[in-house]
Amino acid sequence: MKTIFHNANERGHANHGWLNSYHSFSFAGFHDPNKIHFGALRVLNDDTVSGGMGFGTHPHDNMEIISIPLSGDLEHKDSMGNTAIIKKGEVQIMSAGTGIYHSEKNKNHGEAVKFLQIWVFPKLKNIEPRYDQQEFSxxxxxxxxxxxxxxxxxxxxxxxxxxxxxxxxxxxxxxxxxxxxxxxxxxxxxxxxxxxxxxxxxxxxxxxxxxxxxxxxxxxxxxxxxxxxxxxxxxxxx
Incomplete structure (x- = not known):
């Protein structure tokens, strides 16, 4: 058995005002050669987005992107024509495949939205992009x-x-x-x-x-x- 412990206080941290993000693995301005990925798990970001703010339209390809809201409402739009709101109890996944553009923003102006953004390397590359979300009890x-x-x-x-x-x-x-x-x-x-x-x-x-x-x-x-x-x-x- 092999184990690796990651202390919460040793995560990368970036506070952009509208976005307060903690990175379990190397991401953007945070680089730790010992925290590049865990197997196929590449990114685990713990994000808080201020009211009405969000990520503008940006591209992804050949990555499985999972969003798990912890509180608040997260609005999603993408180049496949999907527009959706996800909240706690729901899980969203986007297979970027050959390429996709999407945006994410806080649907509400009066409260923050908190969610996990997770990237996983895909099993098959260059598949047709797909989107799904599901509510769980x-x-x-x-x-x-x-x-x-x-x-x-x-x-x-x-x-x-x-x-x-x-x-x-x-x-x-x-x-x-x-x-x-x-x-x-x-x-x-x-x-x-x-x-x-x-x-x-x-x-x-x-x-x-x-x-x-x-x-x-x-x-x-x-x-x-x-x-x-x-x-x-x-x-x-x-």
């Missing part, structure tokens, strides 16, 4: 892990991704002890604590800490307090 992740992203060809109930990857969210009561089995041989899991405190295989993690675990078949998670956790089950080679 938050009650269905109480003291268990709910699959919210899963491979396109699977029937695992998540929003489809062009990669052998699964994302799961769990809301754990203090004292909950739960095992998570890696979905695919050769995958690792990157655990990101959204709220609260947990232990994974004895390693203590607090709010926004992360632990990457590979070369194992399962991990054991214990909630030291009420906690909200995102697990990203990712190919380590691709």
């Amino acid at each position: 938050i009650e269905e992740r109480k003291n268990k892990f709910q699959t919210v992203v899963s491979p396109l060809e699977s029937n695992d109930g998540g929003v489809g991704i062009n990669q052998d990857a699964w994302f799961s969210l769990g809301n754990l009561d203090a004292g909950t002890d739960i095992s998570y089995a890696i979905k695919r041989q050769g995958n690792g899991v990157y655990a990101f604590v959204l709220e609260g405190e947990i232990e994974i295989n004895g390693q203590k993690l607090g709010r926004r800490d992360a632990l990457g675990v590979s070369e194992t078949e399962a991990i054991q998670i214990k909630a030291s307090s009420d906690a909200e956790v995102l697990l990203m089950d990712i190919p380590m080679s691709f």
Whole structure:
């Protein structure tokens, strides 16, 4: 088993006024040679966007881009003609493929929107761009892990991704002890604590800490307090 611990306080940070962003991996002006990616997981940005502000239209290609709102309303527009609002409980994915333009902004002027922006290297390159979003019942992740992203060809109930990857969210009561089995041989899991405190295989993690675990078949998670956790089950080679 291999593990890598990423302390929340050691993430990259950029505050642009309208955007306050924390980077778990090298991104924009933040470069750490030890934090380029975890397997196929390339970007994990923890973003807060001020009321009415956002990212102007910009391009992407050959990347799987996942947005997970934590609070507020995020408005999306893209060159495929999609216009959508996503909020907590929903997950959005965009397969950039051969190329796409999109914009993201805070739909509301009176409050910030907080969301995770995640990039995953694709399984197949130069596919036709695609967009999807799905709403999930938050009650269905109480003291268990709910699959919210899963491979396109699977029937695992998540929003489809062009990669052998699964994302799961769990809301754990203090004292909950739960095992998570890696979905695919050769995958690792990157655990990101959204709220609260947990232990994974004895390693203590607090709010926004992360632990990457590979070369194992399962991990054991214990909630030291009420906690909200995102697990990203990712190919380590691709």
